[in-house]
Amino acid sequence: MNSYKPLGRIGDLVRAFGSAVSAAAAIERGHRPKNHDLVKLGINPEHFDGIRRY
Template sequence: MTMTNREIFSAIGELFMTFGSAVAASRAVAVQVGRKPRADDLRKLGIDPAVFNRIGRL
């Protein structure tokens, strides 16, 4: 089975979106400064925002 160009570019685009969400979440995880990642970014990474918000400082 071969992938069409459209499917390949779609997969690459999805990869970049996921990477962007991971970067945004990791930068915001300077939660030590009081910033939290956006709920949408957490969801894209498969993290429940409500559960994330219950995580305390270490």
């Protein structure tokens, strides 16, 4: 059986883009992004809390 799923990769890309948009919108509003959005973007939520605004 062939496990190659090109549409699966496109779905992953769309979900990553959605997480990026969601995280950016939360930052713009002055809120903290959701953990699952940060994880999808490869950001450790615990390390994100250490980021300070300048």
